Amino acid sequence: MSGDTVHDHHAGAPAGKVSPMSRFIDRVALHVSAGKGGNGCASVHREKFKPLGGPDGGNGGRGGAVILEVDPGVHTLLDFHYHQHAKAENGTQGMGGNRSGSNGDDLVLKVPDGTVVLDPDGTVLADLVGVGTRFEAASGGRGGLGNAALASKARKAPGFALLGEAGVERDLVLELKSVADVGLVGFPSAGKSSLVATLSAAKPKIADYPFTTLTPNLGVVSSGDTTFTIADVPGLIPGASEGRGLGLEFLRHLERTAVLAHVVDCATLEPGRDPISDVDALEAELAAYKPALDADSGLGDLAERPRIVILNKVDVPEAAELAEMVTPDFEARGWPVFSISTVSHSGLRPLTFALAKLVHDYREAHPPAEPARQVLRPVARNEAAFTVVPDPETPGGFVVRGTRPERWVAQTQFDNDEAVGYLADRLARLGVEDELVKQGAQPGAFVTIGDVGFEWEPQTPAGVDITRTGRGTDARLDQVDRIGADERKHARRVRRGLVDPDEDTE
Numbered sequence: 001m002s003g004d005t006v007h008d009h010h011a012g013a014p015a016g017k018v019s020p021m022s023r024f025i026d027r028v029a030l031h032v033s034a035g036k037g038g039n040g041c042a043s044v045h046r047e048k049f050k051p052l053g054g055p056d057g058g059n060g061g062r063g064g065a066v067i068l069e070v071d072p073g074v075h076t077l078l079d080f081h082y083h084q085h086a087k088a089e090n091g092t093q094g095m096g097g098n099r100s101g102s103n104g105d106d107l108v109l110k111v112p113d114g115t116v117v118l119d120p121d122g123t124v125l126a127d128l129v130g131v132g133t134r135f136e137a138a139s140g141g142r143g144g145l146g147n148a149a150l151a152s153k154a155r156k157a158p159g160f161a162l163l164g165e166a167g168v169e170r171d172l173v174l175e176l177k178s179v180a181d182v183g184l185v186g187f188p189s190a191g192k193s194s195l196v197a198t199l200s201a202a203k204p205k206i207a208d209y210p211f212t213t214l215t216p217n218l219g220v221v222s223s224g225d226t227t228f229t230i231a232d233v234p235g236l237i238p239g240a241s242e243g244r245g246l247g248l249e250f251l252r253h254l255e256r257t258a259v260l261a262h263v264v265d266c267a268t269l270e271p272g273r274d275p276i277s278d279v280d281a282l283e284a285e286l287a288a289y290k291p292a293l294d295a296d297s298g299l300g301d302l303a304e305r306p307r308i309v310i311l312n313k314v315d316v317p318e319a320a321e322l323a324e325m326v327t328p329d330f331e332a333r334g335w336p337v338f339s340i341s342t343v344s345h346s347g348l349r350p351l352t353f354a355l356a357k358l359v360h361d362y363r364e365a366h367p368p369a370e371p372a373r374q375v376l377r378p379v380a381r382n383e384a385a386f387t388v389v390p391d392p393e394t395p396g397g398f399v400v401r402g403t404r405p406e407r408w409v410a411q412t413q414f415d416n417d418e419a420v421g422y423l424a425d426r427l428a429r430l431g432v433e434d435e436l437v438k439q440g441a442q443p444g445a446f447v448t449i450g451d452v453g454f455e456w457e458p459q460t461p462a463g464v465d466i467t468r469t470g471r472g473t474d475a476r477l478d479q480v481d482r483i484g485a486d487e488r489k490h491a492r493r494v495r496r497g498l499v500d501p502d503e504d505t506e
Helices: 078-082 192-199 247-254 275-288 317-332 348-365 403-410 417-430 432-438 485-495
Strands: 027-033 066-070 085-087 107-111 115-118 124-128 134-138 169-176 182-185 217-223 226-232 259-265 307-312 337-339 387-390 398-401 446-449 452-455
Touching (some): 027 078, 066 115, 066 124, 124 134, 134 169, 182 348, 192 217, 192 348, 307 317, 317 337, 337 348, 387 432, 398 432, 403 446
Parallel strands (some): 027 085, 182 226, 307 337
Antiparallel strands (some): 027 169, 446 452
């Protein structure tokens, strides 16, 4: 069995040597960064005898997205355990001659079937089931418009372009919840791994001591026309739902199962242990565990899943007697009971047929939904909305929050007066300037939008016909008392205590 020495529980020989824990990883934290959009280009067409042929700057390319995709060849999240940061390619800058920049390539990360994507707060963002199912974990930034796209009746030859947007960055948690039809639960060394090995071609590690199984084992079983998967979940103990032992780490693998099978060790010699108390203890843990997928999976609580009881190791005479004694108690609960031995293979055939029927009935009652190829969970938001609130850190200052204002500010080249004037027009049309007046903002008030702060100049007329001036300038901003970009930067550094107030800004 993969080179490991194996001894059965009944042989009386010492347990064989067990190799180090296999690197089965079923929960990882992942930081994803989409690509930045390329900057637009500010260019003017020039040729002989036509020194000013009009704007021809192309748009920047879109940044690549980070996409999670189910791949049947991937069975663990091990790769993300070692590489917890993923970044997509940036878009390239636009060029003259109306040539747009190239889009950044999407980064497609392969994940196992049954991967659940959560945010750091535990909210389920996507449930990736079905080969080819995809989820856009982080969208790429849009490319900035070139001056050709910004040309209008008012600005026939813009001397500026827009910067590309930053890609989305976010922290995610990936959890693997095995896609199995039958989940085997039981105390450590109850014989679950042996049962998987006997019923299927799986070769799990087996030995005679608790917690031999450190990873879920999956096997495929065929019975008549029904083929189903069976999962051996590592041993549970009382308190598993609260984090004791290994149980909490692997209870998530039971969330998708159609049938729960209690595997009971009828030959245990541990004091205070008997089949009924074992099953009752594990039922309490299953009832206490709250699956994260209840709301979306349609599977319901674990307490609602069909049950079956498997009394194992009846090849031992004392175990066979005990199994016969406790069978009526389990049958009184409405649970089918099967006495088996993975050593002598007695009782395995009826058990296989019974499991196949339970799985078949469950599938009939819960037909699978069509596998999705794209998972999108957009957050409803009004991009036109914005708020203006007093700045708690700056007396007389204000903070403007909103998707559009923050994006527009991030796209603006503040060392270009014409670009600043274009931003003023956009903010005025959105109603930001009117709202600042209503809030009582005074000339020179420090206003913060996104990561940029500036002194508000309400006397600057926005949205009016623009007097043609040199490229990169705006007549409305050509004022002697206007604070330049270098002075604004110096003022911010002074407020943060980074430089001396009397230091020269030159």
